[in-house]
Structures are given as structure tokens and as C-alpha cells.
Amino acid sequence: MKRILPLVGVAAVAGVAAVMMSESRPAAQEAAPAFVTQIPAGYRDWRWISSAHEEGSLHSIGAVLGNDVAINAYREGKLPFPDGAMIAALHYRHVPSAENNEVFGQAQSFVPGTPTNVQFMVKDSTKYAPTGGWGFGHFGTDGKPADVAFMKTCFPCHEKASATDLVFTRYAP
């Protein structure tokens, strides 16, 4: 029996394979959805969409940045986002700033600490058709993508934001 290639690799090579699969095929043979497996170049220079602070098990503070296509769509209120839109979420530990707190005279200031991961949403309504037209990506600080089991959790959650084309983050004016 042939070795089954890692799903991410299959997805990256096969591209639109997932859309061509019939629903009647056994689950094991269905093509995996494509994920974003390479960090988009230049994302750190994209413009700022908003910031976010997550507690629960995350304790993170971060920024959400967008390329020109994404920023323009946000500003024009254009939904769904057009192909080519890319959104990055940069996450860091939410930590107190000792130096700021010393100046304020009390513990009140929190800033980004150690980077934890960078996540991406890349709009390509053909390539990523099985996941609402969005490719999802998650990269650790080593630059490596998360495994397929982890990546499969992105779409079911983002799908809940269907009113805003699967994007949770609002543009901060």
C-alpha cells in the first residue's frame, strides 16, 4: 500500500483537488483542504487593522495587519473580501511592562512579550473553496506551520463569523 503523503503537502501540490471530490467518496479518500504553508512575504509591513487581547488559556496581546487588498476592503466595507486579501494576526504573550509601571507608579501597563505565533488568512476563492475561500495558516516562532490536526480547527471556528466573511477582527478607526 502506498504511503499517504502528509496532507498539507498534498494540499499544497494538489491545490483545488478538494473542490473536485465527490461527497459520495469515503472520507479517507477526500482531499484535505489546502492550508497556508508558507509565510506571506512582507507581512510585517502590512497596515494595522486592529489589536486584540485574549485571556482564557491564551494570555495574548496582538495585532492584526492587512495587505492593501484587505485594508481597502475593510475601509470600503466590501464583503466578501476579494481574492488576494491577506490578513495576519501577530500574537505575543500579554505581559506587564515593569518600566512603564515604574513611571505610572502602579501596575497598569501591559505590552507584547515573547512572540508566540503568527496566523494568516489568505483569500483565494478557487484554491480555498472548501474552507469558505480562505486559506488558514499558523506558524510558530520557528517559522514552521502547525500540523494538519491543528489546522483543521481553524475553519469550523471562523465559519461562525459568516456575517463578516469568516473574519472576526473589525477595523479600528
Place this chain on the structure above:
Amino acid sequence: MKRILPLVGVAAVAGVAAVMMSESRPAAQEAAPAFVTQIPAGYRDWRWISSAHEEGSLHSIGAVLGNDVAINAYREGKLPFPDGAMIAALHYRHVPSAENNEVFGQAQSFVPGTPTNVQFMVKDSTKYAPTGGWGFGHFGTDGKPADVAFMKTCFPCHEKASATDLVFTRYAP
């Protein structure tokens, strides 16, 4: 006796007047430091330096953005910041995101709410010599600058960050 013009107006017109004043003059006659009295054009398109979350009496979440001169200085670790560097701090109420929390199934997500103010630091070592080479600006959501009494509180606080050329915010990688 002549009416004393608003200090911000004097500073904006006189520019470098403050540097020319002798220390022996009475305090009442000293020129006021110049402040940033106009919102720099295009600041919302500047690149992201970092995010910040302030509790205490502020309850704010925000982003710090920089123009090209500031971003390049940050990335190259260049201190002091060169003339032309401009840094913006965009502040919003730190509010829970009801829609995010519904997806997470618990109260853990905080995002920017109502905008509160935008602050600027503009480097011009001549014009703003009396305040460490930085001009400070603070604008409410109506676009109007804060009054002089408020603006005079900026420099004494930022002066405490002398090791980083009066700038508190670190660049988030």
C-alpha cells in the same frame, strides 16, 4: 497690558523661540515649548510598532504606529531617533468582544471599543529642542488638540525614558 496669546499658538508661530530664551528670564516670560498642533497626514497608514493595554484609570487598548523614518530607526536600533521620525499612539476603550466570547464559549476576548484619542511624537531636534527634540501631540476624537496644561504633562513623563530617547514603546518583532 497686552493680552497673552494662547501658548500653543505662540509656540506654533514662534517655533524655535523657546531655545533662544535665557534661563535668567522670569518664568512668566519664557516661551512655551512647541507642541504638535496638527494631526500628521496619513498616520493611519503608518506601520505597526506595537500594541499596548493600559489599566489603572485608562482601560485602554491601542496601537503604536510609526512613519518610515521611525520604523527604520526601530529596526536598525538607531538612537536617538532621527529628525522626521513620527510615532502615533491610537487609543480605544478596552472592551470585551461579545461576538468573540460567544464563539470561545467564555469571556476571554478584548478588543478596541470607542476611540478615545490619538497621540503623536514628532522628532525635530531644532523646533522641539526644549522637550528633548520631540514635539508631543494629543488629539481628541473631535480632532482638536488638548490644552496647554495637559500638554505640559507629556515631556516630564517621557523624559523618564531617556535611555530610549524618551520613547516608551518597544518594537514588537
